Amino acid sequence: xxxxxxxYLIVGPFAIVLAFPFYVMVITAFKDQTEFYNPAxxxxxxxxxxxxxxxxxxxxxxxxxxxxxxxxxxVGLCVVAITLVLAVPAGYALARLAGRVGQSLGVGIxxxxxxxxxxxxxPFFAVIKQAHLTDSIWSLVLVYPSxxxxxxxxxxxxxxxxxxxxxxDAARVDGASRLETLVRxxxxxxxxxxxxxxxxxxxxxxxxxVYAFTFISPSAHKMVSTxxxxxxxxGDLPDWGAIMVAALIPSIPLALLYNTFLDRFIAxxxxxxxx
Numbered sequence: 641x642x643x644x645x646x647x648y649l650i651v652g653p654f655a656i657v658l659a660f661p662f663y664v665m666v667i668t669a670f671k672d673q674t675e676f677y678n679p680a681x682x683x684x685x686x687x688x689x690x691x692x693x694x695x696x697x698x699x700x701x702x703x704x705x706x707x708x709x710x711x712x713x714x715v716g717l718c719v720v721a722i723t724l725v726l727a728v729p730a731g732y733a734l735a736r737l738a739g740r741v742g743q744s745l746g747v748g749i750x751x752x753x754x755x756x757x758x759x760x761x762x763p764f765f766a767v768i769k770q771a772h773l774t775d776s777i778w779s780l781v782l783v784y785p786s787x788x789x790x791x792x793x794x795x796x797x798x799x800x801x802x803x804x805x806x807x808x809d810a811a812r813v814d815g816a817s818r819l820e821t822l823v824r825x826x827x828x829x830x831x832x833x834x835x836x837x838x839x840x841x842x843x844x845x846x847x848x849x850v851y852a853f854t855f856i857s858p859s860a861h862k863m864v865s866t867x868x869x870x871x872x873x874x875g876d877l878p879d880w881g882a883i884m885v886a887a888l889i890p891s892i893p894l895a896l897l898y899n900t901f902l903d904r905f906i907a908x909x910x911x912x913x914x915x
Contacts, residue, residue, distance in 0.1 A: 731796025
């Protein structure tokens with residue numbers, strides 16, 4: 641009992657600090673516009689005119705926010721699908737490639753993920769322009785896998801290494817083909833790693849800003865990350881209420897997703913830590 645109380649004592653302050661920005665986001669999202677710049681009103685609680693749904697009403701009726709959400713979901717699902725199709729077989733092949741060659745290739749693939757996006761968006765823009773995908777969400781579908789696939793491949797390579805080779809050999813002895821072994825033995829065991837790739841890739845699409853801002857200009861084709869920045873900040877006057885509502889909506893499903901699959905998410909990241 642004392643150990644449990646000590647754990648709460650240590651974790652409690654961290655939880656409060658980490659939850660505080662989310663709390664401020666919720667308060668600001670439902671606060672009246674006239675109360676944002678009034679020093680007499682507590683900035684961390686509602687005033688006389690709050691709570692109100694005026695900020696949400698403005699966001700949904702006077703901005704293309706739903707279009708931004710749709711674009712983000714389309715790009716996110718496409719990038720996740722492409723990442724899985726490429727990273728899962730590549731990670732498995734590198735994990736089963738014996739010797740220093742496989743290890744070197746895995747490290748080399750991971751190093752490509754570490755290249756800063758600010759160094760790549762200019763050559764990528766030239767490619768997008770030649771492909772006639774400027775101002776299209778498909779330009780992001782083409783570009784985002786360039787850094788989701790390397791990291792996911794490296795992550796899955798470490799996870800596949802934790803799966804004993806004997807399990808596959810036993811399946812092969814029982815008459816299963818290589819593809820059947822992968823589908824019936826390897827992939828079901830690898831769900832934590834695959835789920836980690838899905839969460840990582842979709843979260844990156846939601847949060848990425850540089851490429852989305854560079855490649856897309858029309859408001860109707862923007863992602864949430866860029867649409868909120870360009871359309872809800874007018875000059876030096878940010879529309880804080882609408883901005884907080886816009887940030888709150890995508891953060892809720894992501895938070896629920898992380899918390900629901902937290903154990904598998906951690907297992908996926910630490911799968912190959914001791915190999």
